[in-house]
Amino acid sequence: MSVHLPLPVPTRSHEIAPPSALSEKNQTSYDCVLEHFTAVDHTLPNVDQEKAALTVDEKFWLSYECLLRFLRATNWNADTTIKRLEDTLKWRREFGIYDKITPECVEPEATTGKAFLFGYDTRGRPAIYVSPSKVGAEESLRTMQLMVWMAERAFDLMGPGVETLALLVDYADSTKNPSFGLCRTTLDIIQTHYPERLGLALVAHLPWLLNAFIALLMPFMDPYTRQKLVFNPVINENGLFRTTADAEAWDADSISRVFEPDQLIQEGWNGSQQFTYSHCVYWEALVKLCEERRSSMFVVWHRMGGKVGIKEWDVKVAVRDETVDAHVDVDGALTENDQLQS
Secondary structure, eight states: OOBOSOOOOOOSOTTOOOOOOOOHHHHHHHHHHHHHHHOTTOOOTTSOGGGOSOOHHHHHHSOHHHHHHHHHHTTTOHHHHHHHHHHHHHHHHHHTTTTTSOHHHHHHHHTTOSEEEEEEOTTOOEEEEEOGGGSOSSOOHHHHHHHHHHHHHHHHTOOTTOOOEEEEEEOTTOOSOOOHHHHHHHHHHHHHHSTTOEEEEEEESOOGGGHHHHHHHGGGSOHHHHTTEEESOEEETTEEESSHHHHHHOOTTOSOEEEOGGGSBSTTTOOSBOBOOOHHHHHHHHHHHHHHHHHHHHHHHHHTTSOTTOOHHHHHHHHHHHHHHHHHHHHHHHHHHHHHHO
16 A cells, blocks of 8 residues: 655654763863853844844754754864854855745645655654656756755654754666756755754665766765765665675664665665655645644743753653653543443
8 A cells, every 4th residue: 555644753762862971171162152152142243133133943943962063063163163053043044944945935846756754764863765867957946945944854853862864865767967056055055054964875776877976076075974975775675774794794683774674665765665755645744744743842942941052852852752641641542432432
């Protein structure tokens, strides 16, 4: 039976632990950045005074983990981190993350299923599928907006302790090079404004003709991004693996598997999910799923103080526990009702 809906956020922990304590030196750097953004008189530099204060959305974005991601990307240099964060805050405004790039804005670009969210890898990372054969050869602002919107929705669907996403690119049926400008712009956005957000990029069925194109892109990738790339991963009945050696050595106790079969679509990826992209069904469900989850996180965040530096871990654990409790209550009520009727 065909599946047309995105999969819900996993409730299992994937054996991920809460954030560990920082070293004294790193804690000092973090405190410096936090103090900067929580100062009563803080405003974004070079911004109209009436719009220079942080918005609620921006304070929500400036979580404990967000500050740490940017600190690690700058080798714990507090001043550089502050500048990069403020540059990204301004970019997010200019790009329209909170007001322009809405579901209605990007939906026309999504109708073909060129990019969609479905499933989670063995570390709980949401998976974004991309089909280059459905992407136009010319650079398109709306295509870029769709990809950024999808990434933001992937962040909505991350469980506790999950901070990165998995990108699955299938070059099957693709007979042309993608736009070099589009790929270059995408790389720049990922590396500048989304540090440590790409967990893995799996590229399947890559034709040899595209090797030269990939080689042209490599100089523009930082070492962190390059090490996330896996070309032509091994896919078999046991799931998806980085290498043939990983696939051959896999057993039930192994951690080498990247995706379990029931988290992979069948078409192009040999998974057990017979997913078919039906826009009229999928799109509404994805938007609803993400909006409800983001709303739940906002409620919890406000309850915890609604300020810069609140831990994503704490917010997401609270949302997860409340979701599980709600399901238990519903299941219990249904069971009790069945017993009364019998």
